[in-house]
Amino acid sequence: QVELVESGGGLVQAGGSLRLSCAASGRSFSMYDMGWFRQAPGKERDFVAAIWSVGGTTRYADSVKGRFTISRDNAKNTIYLQMNSLKPEDTAVYYCAASGAGGRLWVQDRYNYWGQGTQVTVSS
8 A cells, every 4th residue: 555645736937846746655665656647627637757666767748848857766755746947737736646557657547546636836
């Protein structure tokens, strides 16, 4: 069992930056592949970024590539999402998730555990 708690969301002006954190409880955090998803009002939840447990390989949605960076600190059981050059269209609730299944981490059903989400609002 893994519990995930996101933090770091808030209100920021367009062009600004935020860093989201996701703290995990439970054992064997380093064995899980991790991801970030987001859900804007009235829209489906979409993939943002993922990081594999082996080798630290990362993958990003095209909409955030070059602006967002996902990272993990296994010693702290935490993953991060550094978000730069934020745009109003980045406004959403951001969720972190843990996958024991691996593989296509851009697909939501690969994930076993989800956090409660943190709100990010980017004003124009």
